[in-house]
Amino acid sequence: MLTAGIDIGSTATKAVLFDGEVRGSAMVPTGWDPKEAGLAAYRQALEAAGIAEGAVRCIVGTGYGRVSLPIFDRRVTEITCHARGAFHLFPGTRTVVDIGGQDSKVIALDESGAVADFIMNDKCAAGTGRFLQVMAGVLDASLDELGALAVGADPVQISSMCTVFAESEIIGLLARGVAKGRIAAGIFDAIARRIQGLAGRVALREQVTFSGGVALNPEISRIIGAGLGVALQLPRDPQLVGALGAALLGFEQLTREV
Amino acid sequence: MEMNQAATFAEIATLRERNILALKQAKESGLKVVGTYCLYSPAELILAAGAIPVSLCGTSQNPIPAAEKVLPRALCPLIKSSYGFAITDTCPYFHFADLLLAETTCDGKKMMYELLGQLKPLHLMQLPQVQDAAALAYWQAELGRLIVRLEAEFGVEITPARLAEAVLLVNEERRSLQALQDVCMRRPSPISGMDLLTVLHNRGFSVDKREAVQLLDRLTGELLELSDRGISPFTAGTPRILLTGVPVGIGSDKVVRIVEECGGSVVCFESCGGYKKVDPVEVTDDPLRAIAEKYLRIPCSCMSPNTGRLELVARLVRQFQADGVIDLTWQGCHTYNIESFTLKSHLQAGGKVPFMQIETDYSESDSEQLKVRIEAFLEMITIRPARQTG
Secondary structure, X not given: OEEEEEEEOOOEEEEEEEOOXXXXXXXXXXXXXXXXXXXXXXXXXXXXXXXXXXXXXXXEEEXXXXXXXXXXXXXXXXXHHHHHHHHHHXXXXXXXXXXXXOOEEEEEEOOOOOEEEEEEOOOOOOOOXXXXXXXXXXXXXXXXXXXXHHOOXXXXXXXXXXXXXXXXXXXXXXXXXXXXXXXXXXXXXHHHHHHHHHXXXXXXXXXXXXXXXXXXOHHHHHHHHHHHOOOEEOOOOHHHHHHHHHHHHHHHHHHHHO | OOOOOOHHHHHHHOHHHHHHHHXXXXXXXXXXXXXXXXXXXXXXXXXXXXXXXXXXXXOOOOOXXXXXXXXXXXXXXXXXXXXXXXXXXXXHHHHHOOEEEEEOOOHHHHHHHHHHOOOOOEEEEOOOOOOOHHHHXXXXXXXXXXXXXXXXXXXXXXXXXXHHHHHHHHHHHHHHHHHHHHHHHOOOOOOOHHHHHHHHHHHOOOOOXXXXXXXXXXXXXXXXXXXXXXXXXXXOOOOEEEEEEOOOOOOOOHHHHHHHHOOOEEEEEOOOOOHHHOOOOOOOOOHHHHHHHHHHOOOOOOOOOOHHHHHHHHHHHHHOOOOEEEEEEEOOOHHHHXXXXXXXXXXXXXXXXXXXXXXXOOOOOOHHHHHXXXXXXXXXXXXXXXXXXX
16 A cells, blocks of 8 residues: 655655655755646656556645645645654654754654644744755855854854844854854854744653754754754654655555555 | 525625614714724713714724834734724724723723824723722722713713613623524534624624624524534534634634634634623623623733633633634734733643644734644644554
8 A cells, every 4th residue: 555745845845655664755856846846756756666656545745835736635734744754753752843944843742643732933934944044155055064164163152033134143253253163053053042942832852853954964963952952863864754744644544444 | 615504694794884884874863983992891881871882993904004104013913903094094983983982901002092092082991900809999980980971972871770771782782692602512513713703793893783683693593593404614523723812803814714724613712702702791780880890800811810711711612612722812912922821721731622822913924834833733633643553
């Protein structure tokens, strides 16, 4: 019984095929056409697994683009999907911290893996992947380079959470000759504080699973985990957690129907 | 969602426009109009003075940019909207009002009323913010001051007999409002939250209370009949949401609309225009005392402490079989925003009812984010994980 989960995010689109275990996966940039990106990720995942499209019994869509594809049998929000995916990978998960392209969220799970509470950034880019991207741009570094720069550096205080104001603040710090490494460490510190602020409203209970593209970088994850005061569980494919959760929800639905 | 099948609904949906004409005619025949903003305004006193109490506009984003020329942007949208309607003269009810009745419920409103008083005669009632015996005596004296003002303004005498009569009329309105809202206790509810809100909103603009009561009773009868025949926009499995918090109306209905677009059913409005309003005045031989008691026990977050609201919401969750509670708080509304924490703790101490606070304003700027949050909240209710995978 094969199901597919397709997570169309603001930056990347992910697909996972599942039949009790992961059979294939793919990731493509979302670009300007979420519909096309969803189909491309789906076809690439099928190809990688060597499976024909007809074998898929249920397709579940998630992410902000979940409304855009007619092939979806069901649409579920990324909050429920991330919780489901993280709980599958780490059954001890009681909190999921997800830093996505345009939002970040903290999800509390109960012992059965059900979402008990969640909070997400409401109105701005503070603490999101986009925030990191913009700041990396100012330092003329990739995300990985930013992580490498931050290792062992004493973080400079970046007070502004607003992406635009923080950018000006960093330009000011550079002008004053503050070392890039200290600024990089300060940026991750700011992210951790923002997540901490979100998490304050839903208790950050261990184990904490970290998902989203930022979790690919172990150094950044370590700094953010230290800022949060917890050890973060890092999935092997942190960007696929939502798509995996979507595929799992489809699989569970089929299992119930049998 | 299907169209509302109750015939009377269409009549009520256009009530607001027709009432403007009725109000104009009433004015031309010499009747006086008192505009009110808040549930604390005692309609009984206005009616006993032979005047017409009408709700003033304050639930639309449209006049907010005009208001922001004077008021701070971070202020509560309800206050900005009310003021904006007044200075742009776009609220017909404000236009026709001979007197504005206002209360010191919160700092924002109190200060805005200072400015509003420059546009129209305004009577400000000093509302105590605690519900004890001393506050009651003070509040009753404030009602006395209002009587003096109304008598002087309109050249009438407010007698105990007229007060007693007004109490019966407004209680009758409360009875009909409660009966209407109680149809939503049925599972599924025969009326959508958006339609119910339309009715609750529009009836506030009615000129003739007796006529409005008849209309509501007729609608209630039709809805019960539809429900008996199994007709509803929802199914028995539709997640049932109780909405509490700040006042909502047509134009500030964003959250209600999104809940129902995402597949939920708003079955109860605990807010001022909804269930907070149905508590009647006790019928005694001291009507003024009974009116003072009724209005002072309104469980608004401007009261401290405000345990009445905690108890009311908990009771309504049971009575309406709510699957989840959404606490809507306007940006800049300190009292409701802070009380949300207390309410959540109270509700979750006695069993786990899913609870979500939404802080927003009247604009559509966060609609996409809200859709995700609200849809995920509804999934918390509907999606339970399987025990084992694979």
